[in-house]
Amino acid sequence: MSQSNLFTLMVVIPLIFSQSHSAKEKDCVCELQNSGPAFPVNKLNNVEFTATQCTWNITSEKLQDMENTMTELEKFDHMQVMVKQRENQRIKRDLEHCKAELNSTSPAPTLSPGHCGLGSMVNVSGPKTYSLTVYGTSYSFGAWGRDANPAPGDENKYWLVVLSSSNAFGNFIRQYSSLSTIILGIGPTDTYISSSNPTTNTIQGPNMVMYSNALYYNCYNTYSVCRFNMTTRSVSTVALPSDTGYNNKFPFGHLATSYSYTDMDFATDESGVYVIYTTTSNYGNVIISKVETSNPPVFNQTWFTSLHKKTVTNTFMVCGVLYATRYVDKEIEEIFYTYDTKTNEERYDLRIHIKKLQTNIKYINYDPRDNLLYVFSDAYIATYEISFSKFTD
Secondary structure (H helix, E strand, O other), X not given: OOHHHOOOOOOOOOEEEEEEEEOOOOEEEEEXXXXXXXXXXXXXXXXXXXXXXXXXXXXXXXXXXXXXXXXXXXXXXXXXXXXXXXXXXXXXXXXXXXXXXXXXXXXXXXXXXXXXXXXXXXXXXXXXXXXXXXXXXXXXXXXXXXOOOOOOOOOOOEEEEEOOXXXXXXXXXXXXXXHHHHHHOOOOEEEEOOOOOOOOOOEEEEEEEEEOOEEEEEEOOOOEEEEEXXXXXXXXXXXXXXXXXXXXXXXOEOOOOEOOOXXXXXXXXXXXXXXXXXXXXXXXXXXXXEEEOOOOOEEEEEEEEEEEHHHOOEEEEEOOEEEEEEEOOOOEEEEEEEEEOOOOOEEOOOOEEEEOOOXXXXXXXEEOOOOEEEEEXXXXXXXXXXXXXXXXX
């Protein structure tokens, strides 16, 4: 019998793959270990040695012994292959499960349901509408929206303010009769606070809101809140504490940039108007004050938070709850913080994402009439829809 007549044998080394999940590395790892009965190498060596010593007078007993040994080795090899195939399939399933766990996003925590019957905010989707303003990309800072408490006949109007001087200051409000006209830039009406820009009581910074036919904003070069009556074109003011940040002392922003003249933010919700700001005596942490919409305006209740203002990109109010956003990357803004003005509870564990079509959101406000977020983002205007869970007691 020649060597060419011997069986060709595939030798499989049995291995066990053990799955480990490193919390720090956030990765799936396979460790390889030898296990199971060792392959009988000695038997194979004996057969090979006998084959090399083959002569024409080999006995039938020796040949039969070689065949029996080879059959035994072939069966051993086949069994090990089947076992390892099953183990490999199991390990593959375990690895896929591990990867799925690492890539999954934990659900947002359950929030208090607010205090106006909407339930808890669980998601922000959109943008629902998205358009350049009539000014194109000329002005990257501004604000827009609707009157949160309009006079009869003004329910469909939209307003727009661009900071036409140094991307920091504005002196007029542009109004449109409908959403389609503001998107198309058709038939606007301009109402001027002053012919000069900037000057006393004109608009400083992109944060402002419209409520009951009056615009609320940071008065130029002061720590005061201005209220501009759209009908009478008169301005009344109320001063915040003397150590309130203004003129870029405590602006919104993120690591890469700060948003100019955003020391004060304004918000509307179901109960009215708020101003969000900070002071040196509060160590730069966010303060919320309710604005009574009288003429002149006055401050009602005030709440102090532990949220440092410079870590935030924007704030808005929904149902008496303050929400704060932060910059994640060019495509995502994250709502990460809440402060409930009814319970004084604050949380930092919110993970609601806003998908951006431009890099920076310079303005964001909630409209209680349609439950939309109105956004001004690098010269674009957009709206986003908020999803709420069902209200439960």
